[in-house]
Structures are given as C-alpha cells and as structure tokens.
Amino acid sequence: IAGITQAPTSQILAAGRRMTLRCTQDMRHNAMYWYRQDLGLGLRLIHYSNTAGTTGKGEVPDGYSVSRANTDDFPLTLASAVPSQTSVYFCASSGGDYYNEQFFGPGTRLTVL
C-alpha cells in the first residue's frame, strides 16, 4: 500500500441497505477525514478523527457513522442508505506537520437507488 486507499471503487446500492466504505492509510497519519463531493457543493466533511480511538462530527454527519479502532483504518458506514446519499466519497488523512495538508484517496462512487 502506498498512501491512502479506498474500497470499493464504485457501488450501486438499493435504498435501505447497509453499506460500509473502507479507507486505509499507511502513512501513520493521526488525522483522518470523510468527505462527500456533490456537483456545485464542493467537498463537505462528514466525520473526522484526530487520532485513533476518537471521532467527531463534520458538516453533514446525519445518516453516517465512523469508527477508528487503529491508526490505519477509518471505515464509513451508512446504516440505511437513502438516494440523497448518492455521491462521490473521499477519505483523506493528514499528518499534523507544518502544512497539515490532506492526502486524499481515489474516492468511492456510490449510487443509491
């Protein structure tokens, strides 16, 4: 693994189904984030984690949950998917150095029908 990976790449899901998007980083970054990207709305933060064992709510957390059992993994779960959750989901991490830049994964394109 080099950097940050996400799985699956894309998924079509029936409304009401449960879905977990996976995110793994090998950079030993403390902070991790989940964003959704919708046309015209940019990137909106769903949940974040400043360090393993802690999580926080972002701008649009409703309908989503996260866990951070260890440094590398930060899964995002949709307990009961709805069509408005159709979006592209990006996971990101940052190492807390001077620039605190965020490194993004390749994204997961999710369609809820």
Added chain:
Amino acid sequence: GQQVMQIPQYQHVQEGEDFTTYCNSSTTLSNIQWYKQRPGGHPVFLIQLVKSGEVKKQKRLTFQFGEAKKNSSLHITATQTTDVGTYFCAGTSLTDNDMRFGAGTRLTVKP
C-alpha cells in the same frame, strides 16, 4: 458557522489566456490551502498560505492571501491544457479551527 465562497463556479479559457479564481470566507482564517482535482481524480494539495498579505508562486501559479485573512486568490498565467481541472480553496477558521472547502472553480482550456 463559517462559510467559504468561491467564484467563479466555471471558467472556460483559450490556451494562453490567464485565469483567476477567488475565495472569500465569512470569518477570519488562520490559514488557507489550495487543492487541484483533475477530471476523474482526487484533490491534490497545492499550497498553504498562513501570513496576512502573503504571496507565493509556483511556476505559472500565483497564490495570494488577503490582508484581513478572509480572502484568497489563485492566478494562473498563460494557461495550458494541463491546467484543466477543478481548483478548491480550503480555509481554516481562526475561532473554531474548522476547515471548510469552497465549492471549487472548474477550469477548462481550449487548445
């Protein structure tokens, strides 16, 4: 809460023309970051500005941070087809340390 507004939403230019995107925050920022996302790709960090009035250059790209630390701009001189993509600003609020992305400016370049 903090809002970050970015204009224009779209910009189409002829290759060789200049391009500018503007970012405005409703609150004072501790820093602002800029990212580029190529079509079908993921956002990639370009730069961070921290100081009031700061100007940084990366080849044909010039980044500015306003004196009041509430606005920023990215200017590309003599665009090339490789500049195609969406440019996002992301401002971190001085008061609550939240980082918010602008909606992005999508740049297309006609060869």
